Structure formats: structure tokens, C-alpha cells
Amino acid sequence: MLKIFLHQLNIIWSQIVSLWLVFLHLFHKSDTVEYPDVKPHMFPRWRGRIILTRDPDGEERCVACNLCAVACPVDCIALQKTEDEDGRWYPEFFRINFSRCIMCGFCEEACPTHAIQLTPDFEMAEYVRQDMVWEKEHMLIDGTGKYHDYNFYKVAGKAIGGKGKGEALDELPPTDRRSLMP
Amino acid sequence: MVKITVDGKVLEVDESKNLLEEILSQGEDLPYFCWHPSMGSVGSCRQCAVIEYANDEDERGRLNMACMTAPREGARYSIEKAAKFRAQAIESIMINHPHDCPVCEEGGECHLQDMTVMSGHNYRRYDGKKKTHTNQYLGPFIGHEMNRCITCYRCVRFYKDYAGGTDFGPQASHDNTYFGRWQEGPLESEFSGNLAEVCPTGVFTDKPFSKHYVRKWDLQTAPSLCAGCSVGCNTNPGERYGTLRRVVNRFNDEVNGYFLCDRGRFGTGYVNSDERITVSMTRSAHDAAPHLASTDEARSQLQAMAANSIGIGSPRASLEANFALRELVGAENFYAGISTNELAMSRQILDIYRSRPVNIANIKDIEASDAVLILGEDVTNTAARLALALRQSVRNLGKKMARDMKFPEWQDAAIRQLTMDRKSPLYILSAHATRLDDIAARVKIGTAANSARLGFAIAHEIDSSAPAVNGLSADEKELVTTIASALKEASQPLIISGTGAMSQALIAAAANIATALNGADKKANLALVSAEANSMGLALLMESSDNSLDQAMASNAKAAIVLENDLYRRAPASSVDSFINGLDQLAVLDSLKTRTGEQANLVLAAGTFAETSGTFVNYEVRAQHYYSVFKPVDTIRSSAFWLSDKKLSELTQGCADSISGGAGIATLTPGEGFSVSGMKVPRQQHRYSGRTAMRANINVHEPKQEQDEEGILTYSMEGVSALKDATVFNTAWAGGWNSNQSVFKFQSHTGAALKQATKGHCLVENSVSEKTWSEVTDAEKVTGDFEVFPLYHLFGSEELTANTEAIKAKATSAYIAINEADASKLGLQASDGVSVEHNGAVPYIIRSSIAPGTVGIPVGLKGLNFRDLPAAISLQKATDWATPSEWHAANIIVSDKTSVNAENGGEA
Structure with a gap:
């Protein structure tokens, strides 16, 4: 009999404790983020929406080398190389099917020109799946993104408009093929 | 060992x-x-x-x-x-190598990348400045990026030493060494495209490919064949996003080895051309407006008209398609689609291969030959890969000298030093100077009839039981004895001729010489070049019939089905016109728009070699199978599909059964059940990218992968790539070897045959030992001012490849070639045109080698139909002459072109 009584008491006590603890929460800092009124803090290296960036001169960084596409484990990147009249490579089209993308960031790791970058933006939901297919014009931003200084064509040996042979970083002027001087 | x-x-x-x-x-x-x-x-x-x-x-x-x-x-x-x-x-080596890989066409299939990884070098410690070089414009085929060079000298060793090119070489010295032309300009060699494969890095790259570049791993590839000429080189074409991107060599030690000619490598752009027929159409009359026809409609219309139609086949359509047409219309109503003379020549070649004691020469035999006679065939322009092999054959003297000195054959530079200018004998009898003259011991210019006469005389000189020729001049006798004794002394003599000169006598003479050389312990090599990719296949189907195009046009038929053939390139335009006007119904199956197709009541969109599978039979009667590389739009179907309800494999089996000695045709593929680990072989490599994005702009819901119901390959990545197994050799790749150098992993011994893949099947087994002879035929006397002989152009003479942009850039419109004396007799000034009898006016060039009284007329070039001309024509200075816009004299690469005025479209 006593045993039953003590048991009932225990239950009532535990409920009082629960009520007290819940009451104390009135004075705690709230854990709930009032999204979308309040935006969470995203760290710069968060792997979210993919962008294409420009080099410090304002030109497209992507050279259409296809390395992001081949690195992509879900094969959701497709592009086609073309070049301007001065020999600069760039993508004719550059398409990411975000409905397949798993935000793994391999494309960014593979990119030799810092063109493709993942950003902290995660708000990518759409009502229609077709709207998750993004083309270059949707992804290309006007800035350099996370990496400000790198300019691939200033380092590469290929001549493009405005940069001739021997004018890249750490290059000698072109040799004279008619010279036999040592 | x-x-x-x-x-x-x-x-x-x-x-x-x-x-x-x-x-x-x-x-x-x-x-x-x-x-x-x-x-x-x-x-x-x-x-x-x-x-x-x-x-x-x-x-x-x-x-x-x-x-x-x-x-x-x-x-x-x-x-x-x-x-x-x-x-x-x-x-x-890497100190001066530029930071170019992402923007380099070689990236991903670069031997330098592979070797750098293999050697373990990964960080440039040297912090000095990099050497740079300027680039050259090297023509429409090859891109130049000299910074990437590692001075291995492979380019020069291929271009100059192996392919005999003269306009390219090393320049400067020490670490300034430069590889290029003496000045900018298109590379002249017909084999320049191989530089892209030979160069271990990205100095020389495929320019047309670069225009729509994708990485090697993104190409959908299949084992295919070149349809450019009768050699039948093995290729691996690659497709991406529905267009054909490039062609690379597929190793076959007996057909093409490691190399292709530039027509084969760069001549496939027509597959993506605007001139393609992409939908089937019907017209109520020859000149009425066309209406679209659905696949079923078009097919049932074709079947409906078949019963009382004649069928006109084609030497550029597959064996199966020709066979299907023959089945459809009946053998007695099936015509070859080539002139009587051309059909007779093809059948003559078959007969010679079957009945004469000769060895039908493949490329290995040609390279091993130590004395060569070329009878009237301009091999460089009609079967270019053989010309490259002939250049190796003259080195056999040097190799023999090296063997005598117990010197190994691989000591290339040393043997060249030892040999200097000495060469095994190579003789050329031709109507004009050829691109092989620089390696020839003697060149004799003369008409085909005269070359044939000398050929018969050589045969008689070697073996007196061969029919004799009377009335040789002293000079000719001396030449005949020289050639005869050189061929007799050789351990592996080779006779080359073909249908190029359009002379049956010439082919007969070649056969007589090869027969005469047959001895107790040796058989002469004989190679008779035929005109097109499947000329010999067509000849096999026509063995018991001599129905040629001329007979088709004289048959009074009221309905005709024309298979992949532009009749206006085969016969005089006037007779084709009257033939077509006499028809009530004309159906044309073709891949490109043609003059014949424009007048058809029913046009069916046929696939090219890249979109269909089938069999071609090459000049040595070797049957080879090609697999479709990609599936075209749904309205384009293979000719075999349009013509027959049977599956391709059933048609192939039908060919094998109906062609005498053709059983081998059915064994060219591993057969329908073939699988690797229970799955079909994928056309796409294991690194193929973009699968879920390439069609996402059309619909984000990915369609089912294209199915290949009949084949043993899939149009997807599914399945196990045959990585160590070359049974279906759709791309050369091995772990750590991403470049084409990886082919050695598939060979039984480096440089030798592939371990598994089929080399094709020779349909003629020659074990004849009895000598028989062709009779000497007297040349018909031709009457007219100028005797006509055909000239061929690697770029432009072949119908399909001529529709490719890169080939157009190296081709020219029609012209005539005459001797200087004749030109001044006609009163021609440098910028004049010549009006040709039965034809319009064309520009002319002067070639010093051409005999007076003869005129060279190019075959297949725009502006002049060779078939319109009789054996001899008269020429006149053209009045009201304006140079045609497509006339590019600079693209005519011959050694004896003496003067072409700048106003006339080219430089001297």
C-alpha cells in the first residue's frame, strides 16, 4: 500500500519538476531561429549554391576545361568549350542540374581557375523541378567570389587578347628562332 | 630469345x-x-x-x-x-612547360601528363622565368602551340623522316629549339594530322576538333572505319551532344598501323553538315514542292514501288545496304551504280586476285617490299595510307645494310646515317608527276595506254612466256630491262596499280608482271587500288551480273531506287537527265543533298558511317565491320533499315551466304551474345561526364538511355569497358596511360597485332600456283586535240568528305593541267581561263611533267564533270573569263607546278 502511495507521489513530483523546468525556459535564450525573418549565420566555406566568378579584370574565369564535370559524382554539370577570336577559351554553355547536385564541392576542388565556387546560400527550393536547371547566365556573378587575386590567363602560357607570348607571369620574351647565339 | x-x-x-x-x-x-x-x-x-x-x-x-x-x-x-x-x-623537361593544361586540347589524353605522374614529379622547384615561343599558322588542320614543346623530335621524325614532308623541321639551337615551317602556311604533307597523335604533348593539336572541343573521356566512341577511300583504315570516331567531333586512329597492324591520312582524320565533318538530309520527303513530280513523310509512310511507299523498280547500288554504301536493295528489287533488276568500265575493272581485280599466283598486299607487305613498281596510280591521292607505307618500303635497302652489319633495326638515326640517300628501287609509270617522285628511282611519264604497254613488256622481260609487246623504242627497252631486273632481284617485289587511271589494260599489265614474278619460292605482292570504300564489296555482289549504271539508264525502267549515289558524278549529265526524265518514280536514299536527290519523288534520310553499322570491303577484299558511333535524330535511319525488314545481322548473314567465299563476313563481330561480365560493352568511357545535365535544358526528367537493340555495344556508360580486352576496341585507355600510347597494353607485343580484335577477314584465299596471262590489248586510237587523263585530289575528289569545312579549306574548284608548250600554243596568259569542250570554262595550271598533247582533268571537283568528257577534247582560250571564287591554286600541291599567276588564285 505504502509502495503504491510512494509511487504516485513520485509521479506527481516529477510532473512538478517538469513544469518547473518548462517554466524556467521562459527565461532562457530561445533556440528557435525565426527563419525566414531571422537568417542563420552561414560560414564562408559552407557548400551551398554554386556560382561562376570573374577574374580581377572582370572576364569570365571559366576556361571550359571540363574538370568540374568529370569530378562531379552525379554528373550534373555539362558544358561546351568555345573560344573568342583571340584564342581565349570560355564555355559556350554551362549547365548545372541542381536537382541532382549533392553540394559535395568536388567541382570547386577540381577547378584550376577558381571559377566555380560554392557559396553559403542554401535557399534553392523551387516549386517546379525544371527550374532547378541553371545555365551560365544564372550562375555567373560580377565579382571574384572567395578568391580575389587569381587570374589564370596571367599565369598560363597561351596567348589571349591583351596578353601576347612571353607576357605572362615569370615568362621570358619569345625566343628568336632564327638565332643561333648561345 | x-x-x-x-x-x-x-x-x-x-x-x-x-x-x-x-x-x-x-x-x-x-x-x-x-x-x-x-x-x-x-x-x-x-x-x-x-x-x-x-x-x-x-x-x-x-x-x-x-x-x-x-x-x-x-x-x-x-x-x-x-x-x-x-x-x-x-x-x-618541365621547367619551361607552360601552365596550360586546362586550356590545352591534349589535356586528359596527354602522354606528358601521364609520364610526369608516372615519374613522380609534381612541383616546380625552379623559380626562374619560362622560355616562350611564338606560334605559326599551320593551315586548317593543325594547331600550333610551341610553348608546350619538350623537344623530343617525334614531330620531325614523323613528318620528315617517316612521311617525307619537306616543309617542316627543327630550327634554332639549344633550348631555343623550334619546330615549325620556314614561314607560316598550311602544312603540305597529306599526313600532317598524325602530328596531333605523334606529339606527346599539346604542341600540335587537331584544329577542327578544337573548334568544338570536348575531353577524350566525354566522347562516345565505337570501332569504325574510314569511308574516304578503298584502304579501309580503322578509326575511332567520337561523338558528343549529337555531333561527330573527331576521328582518331584505331590500330590495325595489317590495314593502317598507327597512322591515318588527313582526308580520313579531318574529312568527317559532313556528318554534321547543313547539307544533311534529316527528314524523309515525298514529291508528286520531279520538280514539285516536297512534303514531309513520316518514317512509316516513307518506308511503305518505298516497299510499294519496289516491285516494278530497278535498284541502283553504290560503292560508298555498306555491303548490307547494297544486298538489301538487291533482295528488294531482285538480282536481275539490281545495277551497280558505276559505269560499265568501272564495274569491269572492279570485277577484273577480283578475278586477278582469285586466279593469279600473287600475294594480295596489305600494308605490312607493302612496307616490307624491297622493289616497287607503281603502274599509273596516283596512290597519294587515291589511297593515301598506301603512299605512306611505300615511303617505308624504300628504306628496306638501308635495313638490309644494317642487318648485314649486324645492326638492330630499331637504331633509326644510325640506319639513316648509314643509308644516306640510298633507297630500294621504286619505279613509277604515270601520266603526271606524283608526290612519290622524290623517292622514285625512275619516273616515266606516259598515258595509261602507254604505261600498260610498258607493263606488258616488263612482264614479258621477266617471264618470256608472258605475251610480248612489239615496237618498243630503245629508251623504252632500256627502262623495261632495268625495271624487270630490279623486280626479279628483289626478294619481295610489289606491283601497285588500280582503277584510278580508268584503264583495264593497266590493271591487266600489273597482273601480268606480278604473275611473271611468281617463282618457286616467292610470290610477288600485288595491290590493286579500287575507287571507293566499298567498291570491292559491290563487285562481290555483282559477280554473276554485269549490270552497270549505263545499262540501268538504257533499261527503259519506269521506277528506280537509288542507294547512296549521286548519278551525276557517275555518268554524263545529259544521259542522267534523260534517264530521270523518263522515270515515273525515283526514290533516293542518301545522307547528303545531291543533284539526283533534288529530283526524287521519294527521298529517304539515310545515316552516315558514323550513325549506322555495316561492312565495307577494302582494296584487298578484306571485309571489315564498323559499328555506329551514335544514334542520330529519329527520322534518320540506316539504308538497310529503309530497304529491309531484316535485322542487320540477318543481312550480314545473307551477304555471307550469297557471296562466294564470303563466309568470313559473318564472323567480323563477336556475335549477338557477346558480353563482358554479363553486360554489353559501353560506348561511353567510365569517366563520361554530364549525364544528368546534358539534356536537362530540354527536360529535367532524364530520358531512358538510347538502346542499341542489335549491337553488342550500348549508347551509355552501363557495362564494363573492355579495358584490357580489345575485342571491341572503342578507345585506347589503360590505367595511368590516358593517351593513345596506351595501345601497347592491348597488343600481343609492342607494335604488333592487337590481342583480341578482329583484323577483318580477307574474302579471297589465294593459293594459285599456275600462271595465266592477260593478252596485250592494243590501245584504242583517240581522236581529238588533247588526250584526257584523270587527276585526283585527296581533298575534294571524294564526294562526302568534300562537304567538310576543313577539307573545303584545302580543296579547290575544277581546273585543267597542261604542259607549258600547249598553253602558249593556245595563247594563254597567266590569268586566262580555258574553255573545255562539252563543258564550261575553268582555270588552268601549268605542270611541266605533263606530256604535250595530254590534259589532266581533276575528278570530282566542283565545276567540271569528268564523266561528261570523251577520251580526247579540244581546248580554247575562254572569253568573258572570271576566276571562280572557289579556285585556290595554292591548294594544289604538286612538285612540277611551274607557274600560276597571283591573279589566277595562287602564287608561283
């Missing part, structure tokens, strides 16, 4: 080969750049270093280049111990 020890492993190797070749043949990896299985060793890149030990006690050993080392019995070598040296060597 000798036994050697490499890093403790005992290997049995061939001492006549070099150590590098043998180590690679054993499946080991050893980096190299300058060595090439077809070009031998020069030891310049220092990459294949190994340690060679003097004896069992030797701990230190000495450094040797494996490519310059002959394996010694019992010797001990180490690959591992020289790893540090190789890493240092590649580090210094």
Missing part, C-alpha cells in the same frame, strides 16, 4: 628488339617520349633510363637508356633504381 632479369623478375625477351619495347611488352610501365614503335629509337628524351648491371656481383650498375639498349642474355636490369634519375630528367 634471351633471358634477362628486371628487378628480380626473370623475363624472356627478343634480343632483336630494344629493351624498352620488351619491357613494355611484358606489361611493365616505363616512361618514354621519343621512342615510337613505328619510328624506332633515337635516345633523345632520357626518360626510359634503367640501371644495367655488369654481372651478378655488380651492385652499382650503370645508367642506360632502355630504348638504346639491346637485351643481353643473362643480363640484370633495374627500373626502380633509376627512378630518381627519371624524376630529375622530367623535372628539367
Whole structure:
């Protein structure tokens, strides 16, 4: 009999404790983020929406080398190389099917020109799946993104408009093929 | 064979080969750049270093280049111990290499990338400045990016030493060394495209491919064949996003080895051309407006008209398509689609191969021949790959000299030093100077009839039982005895002729010479070049019938089905016109718009070689199968589909059953049940990218992968790539070897035949020993001012490839070629045109080699139909002359072009 009584008491006590603890929460800092009124803090290296960036001169960084596409484990990147009249490579089209993308960031790791970058933006939901297919014009931003200084064509040996042979970083002027001087 | 020890492993190797070749043949990896299985060793890149030990006690050993080392019995070598040296060597090679890989066409299939990774070099410690070079414009085929050069000299060794090019070479010295032309301009060699494959890095790249570039791993590929001429080179075309991107060589030791000609490599752009027929159409009359026809409609219309139609086949359509047409209309209503003379020549070649004691020469036989006679065939322009092989044949004297001195054959530079200018004899009887004249011992200019007469005389000189020729001049007698004795002395003589000169007598003369050379222990090599990719296949189907196009046009038929054939290129325009006007119904199956197709009541959109599968039979009657590379839009179907309800394999079997000696045709593929690990072979490589994005702009819901119901390949990545198995050799790739150099992993021995893949099947087994002769035919006397002979252009003479942009850039419109004396007799000034009898006016060039009274007329070039002309024509200075816009005299590359005025479209 006593045993039953003590048991009932225990239950009532535990409920009082629960009520007290819940009451104390009135004075705690709230854990709930009032999204979308309040935006969470995203760290710069968060792997979210993919962008294409420009080099410090304002030109497209992507050279259409296809390395992001081949690195992509879900094969959701497709592009086609073309070049301007001065020999600069760039993508004719550059398409990411975000409905397949798993935000793994391999494309960014593979990119030799810092063109493709993942950003902290995660708000990518759409009502229609077709709207998750993004083309270059949707992804290309006007800035350099996370990496400000790198300019691939200033380092590469290929001549493009405005940069001739021997004018890249750490290059000698072109040799004279008619010279036999040592 | 000798036994050697490499890093403790005992290997049995061939001492006549070099150590590098043998180590690679054993499946080991050893980096190299300058060595090439077809070009031998020069030891310049220092990459294949190994340690060679003097004896069992030797701990230190000495450094040797494996490519310059002959394996010694019992010797001990180490690959591992020289790893540090190789890493240092590649580090210094890479000092000036630009930071270009992402924007380099070679990236992903770069031998330099592979070897750098293999040697372990990954960080440039040297912080000095990089050497740079300016580039040259090298024409529409090859891009030049000299910064990437590692001075391995492979380009020069191929272009000059192997292919005989004269306009390209090394310049400057030490670390300024430069590889290019003496001045900017298109490369002249017909084999320049191989530079892209030979160069281990990205200095020379495929320019048309670069215009719509994708990486190697993104190309959907299949084993295919070149449809450009009768050699039947094996290729691997690659497709991406529905268009054909490029063609690379597929190794076949008996057909094309490691190399292709530029027509084959760059001539497939017509597959993507605007001139393609992409939908089937019907017209109520020849000149009425066309209406679209659905696949079912078009097919049932074709079947409906078949019963009382004649069928006109084609030497450029597959064996199966021609067979299906013959089945559809009945053998008696099936016509060959080539002129009576051309059909007769094809059948004559078959007959010679079957009835004469000769060895039908493949490319290996040609390269091994030590005396050659070319009878009237301009091989460089009609079967270019053979010309490259002929250039190797004249080196056999040098190789013999080396053997006599007990010198290994792979010592390439040393043998060239030893040989200097000495060459095995090669004689050319031709109507004009050819591109092989520089390696010829003697060149005799004369008409086909005269060359045939000399040919018959040579045969009689060798074997007196052969029919004799009377009335030879003293000069001719001297030439005949010289050639006859050279051929007699040779251990492997080779006679080359073909249908190019359009003379049956010439082919008969070639057969007589080869027959005469037949001795107790030797058989002469004979190669008779035919006109098109499947000329011999068509001849096999026509063996019991002599229905030619001329007969078709005289048959009074009221309905005709024309298979992949533009009749206006086969016969005089006037007779084709009257033939078509007499028809009530004309159905044309073709891939490109043609003048014949424009007048058809029913046009069916047919697939090209890249979109269909089938069989071609090459000049040596070797049947080879080609697999479709990609599926075109749904309205384009293979000709075999339009013509027959049967499956392709049933048609192939039908060909095998109906062609005498054709059983081999059915064995060209591994058969329907073939699988690797229970799955079909994928056309896409394991690294193929973009699968879920390439069509996402059309619909994000991915469609089912294209199915290939009949084939043993899939249009997807599904399945196991045949990575170590070349049974279906759709791309050369091996772990760590991303470039085409990886082909050695599939060969039974480096440079030798592939382990599994079919080499095709020769349908003629020649075991004749009895000599029979062709009678000497007297040349018909031609009447007219100028006797006509055909000229061929590698770029432009072939119908389909001429529709490719890159080929157009190297081609020209029609012209005539005459001797200087004749030109002044006609009163021609440099900028004049010539009006040709039965035809319009065309520009002219002067070629000093051409005999007076003869005129060279190009075949297949725009502006002049060779078939319109009789055997002799009169010429006149044209009045009201304006140079045609497509006339590019500079594109005519001949050694004897003496003067072409700048106003006339070219430089002197």
C-alpha cells in the first residue's frame, strides 16, 4: 500500500519538476531561429549554391576545361568549350542540374581557375523541378567570389587578347628562332 | 630469345628488339617520349633510363637508356633504381612547360601528363622565368602551340623522316629549339594530322576538333572505319551532344598501323553538315514542292514501288545496304551504280586476285617490299595510307645494310646515317608527276595506254612466256630491262596499280608482271587500288551480273531506287537527265543533298558511317565491320533499315551466304551474345561526364538511355569497358596511360597485332600456283586535240568528305593541267581561263611533267564533270573569263607546278 502511495507521489513530483523546468525556459535564450525573418549565420566555406566568378579584370574565369564535370559524382554539370577570336577559351554553355547536385564541392576542388565556387546560400527550393536547371547566365556573378587575386590567363602560357607570348607571369620574351647565339 | 632479369623478375625477351619495347611488352610501365614503335629509337628524351648491371656481383650498375639498349642474355636490369634519375630528367623537361593544361586540347589524353605522374614529379622547384615561343599558322588542320614543346623530335621524325614532308623541321639551337615551317602556311604533307597523335604533348593539336572541343573521356566512341577511300583504315570516331567531333586512329597492324591520312582524320565533318538530309520527303513530280513523310509512310511507299523498280547500288554504301536493295528489287533488276568500265575493272581485280599466283598486299607487305613498281596510280591521292607505307618500303635497302652489319633495326638515326640517300628501287609509270617522285628511282611519264604497254613488256622481260609487246623504242627497252631486273632481284617485289587511271589494260599489265614474278619460292605482292570504300564489296555482289549504271539508264525502267549515289558524278549529265526524265518514280536514299536527290519523288534520310553499322570491303577484299558511333535524330535511319525488314545481322548473314567465299563476313563481330561480365560493352568511357545535365535544358526528367537493340555495344556508360580486352576496341585507355600510347597494353607485343580484335577477314584465299596471262590489248586510237587523263585530289575528289569545312579549306574548284608548250600554243596568259569542250570554262595550271598533247582533268571537283568528257577534247582560250571564287591554286600541291599567276588564285 505504502509502495503504491510512494509511487504516485513520485509521479506527481516529477510532473512538478517538469513544469518547473518548462517554466524556467521562459527565461532562457530561445533556440528557435525565426527563419525566414531571422537568417542563420552561414560560414564562408559552407557548400551551398554554386556560382561562376570573374577574374580581377572582370572576364569570365571559366576556361571550359571540363574538370568540374568529370569530378562531379552525379554528373550534373555539362558544358561546351568555345573560344573568342583571340584564342581565349570560355564555355559556350554551362549547365548545372541542381536537382541532382549533392553540394559535395568536388567541382570547386577540381577547378584550376577558381571559377566555380560554392557559396553559403542554401535557399534553392523551387516549386517546379525544371527550374532547378541553371545555365551560365544564372550562375555567373560580377565579382571574384572567395578568391580575389587569381587570374589564370596571367599565369598560363597561351596567348589571349591583351596578353601576347612571353607576357605572362615569370615568362621570358619569345625566343628568336632564327638565332643561333648561345 | 634471351633471358634477362628486371628487378628480380626473370623475363624472356627478343634480343632483336630494344629493351624498352620488351619491357613494355611484358606489361611493365616505363616512361618514354621519343621512342615510337613505328619510328624506332633515337635516345633523345632520357626518360626510359634503367640501371644495367655488369654481372651478378655488380651492385652499382650503370645508367642506360632502355630504348638504346639491346637485351643481353643473362643480363640484370633495374627500373626502380633509376627512378630518381627519371624524376630529375622530367623535372628539367618541365621547367619551361607552360601552365596550360586546362586550356590545352591534349589535356586528359596527354602522354606528358601521364609520364610526369608516372615519374613522380609534381612541383616546380625552379623559380626562374619560362622560355616562350611564338606560334605559326599551320593551315586548317593543325594547331600550333610551341610553348608546350619538350623537344623530343617525334614531330620531325614523323613528318620528315617517316612521311617525307619537306616543309617542316627543327630550327634554332639549344633550348631555343623550334619546330615549325620556314614561314607560316598550311602544312603540305597529306599526313600532317598524325602530328596531333605523334606529339606527346599539346604542341600540335587537331584544329577542327578544337573548334568544338570536348575531353577524350566525354566522347562516345565505337570501332569504325574510314569511308574516304578503298584502304579501309580503322578509326575511332567520337561523338558528343549529337555531333561527330573527331576521328582518331584505331590500330590495325595489317590495314593502317598507327597512322591515318588527313582526308580520313579531318574529312568527317559532313556528318554534321547543313547539307544533311534529316527528314524523309515525298514529291508528286520531279520538280514539285516536297512534303514531309513520316518514317512509316516513307518506308511503305518505298516497299510499294519496289516491285516494278530497278535498284541502283553504290560503292560508298555498306555491303548490307547494297544486298538489301538487291533482295528488294531482285538480282536481275539490281545495277551497280558505276559505269560499265568501272564495274569491269572492279570485277577484273577480283578475278586477278582469285586466279593469279600473287600475294594480295596489305600494308605490312607493302612496307616490307624491297622493289616497287607503281603502274599509273596516283596512290597519294587515291589511297593515301598506301603512299605512306611505300615511303617505308624504300628504306628496306638501308635495313638490309644494317642487318648485314649486324645492326638492330630499331637504331633509326644510325640506319639513316648509314643509308644516306640510298633507297630500294621504286619505279613509277604515270601520266603526271606524283608526290612519290622524290623517292622514285625512275619516273616515266606516259598515258595509261602507254604505261600498260610498258607493263606488258616488263612482264614479258621477266617471264618470256608472258605475251610480248612489239615496237618498243630503245629508251623504252632500256627502262623495261632495268625495271624487270630490279623486280626479279628483289626478294619481295610489289606491283601497285588500280582503277584510278580508268584503264583495264593497266590493271591487266600489273597482273601480268606480278604473275611473271611468281617463282618457286616467292610470290610477288600485288595491290590493286579500287575507287571507293566499298567498291570491292559491290563487285562481290555483282559477280554473276554485269549490270552497270549505263545499262540501268538504257533499261527503259519506269521506277528506280537509288542507294547512296549521286548519278551525276557517275555518268554524263545529259544521259542522267534523260534517264530521270523518263522515270515515273525515283526514290533516293542518301545522307547528303545531291543533284539526283533534288529530283526524287521519294527521298529517304539515310545515316552516315558514323550513325549506322555495316561492312565495307577494302582494296584487298578484306571485309571489315564498323559499328555506329551514335544514334542520330529519329527520322534518320540506316539504308538497310529503309530497304529491309531484316535485322542487320540477318543481312550480314545473307551477304555471307550469297557471296562466294564470303563466309568470313559473318564472323567480323563477336556475335549477338557477346558480353563482358554479363553486360554489353559501353560506348561511353567510365569517366563520361554530364549525364544528368546534358539534356536537362530540354527536360529535367532524364530520358531512358538510347538502346542499341542489335549491337553488342550500348549508347551509355552501363557495362564494363573492355579495358584490357580489345575485342571491341572503342578507345585506347589503360590505367595511368590516358593517351593513345596506351595501345601497347592491348597488343600481343609492342607494335604488333592487337590481342583480341578482329583484323577483318580477307574474302579471297589465294593459293594459285599456275600462271595465266592477260593478252596485250592494243590501245584504242583517240581522236581529238588533247588526250584526257584523270587527276585526283585527296581533298575534294571524294564526294562526302568534300562537304567538310576543313577539307573545303584545302580543296579547290575544277581546273585543267597542261604542259607549258600547249598553253602558249593556245595563247594563254597567266590569268586566262580555258574553255573545255562539252563543258564550261575553268582555270588552268601549268605542270611541266605533263606530256604535250595530254590534259589532266581533276575528278570530282566542283565545276567540271569528268564523266561528261570523251577520251580526247579540244581546248580554247575562254572569253568573258572570271576566276571562280572557289579556285585556290595554292591548294594544289604538286612538285612540277611551274607557274600560276597571283591573279589566277595562287602564287608561283
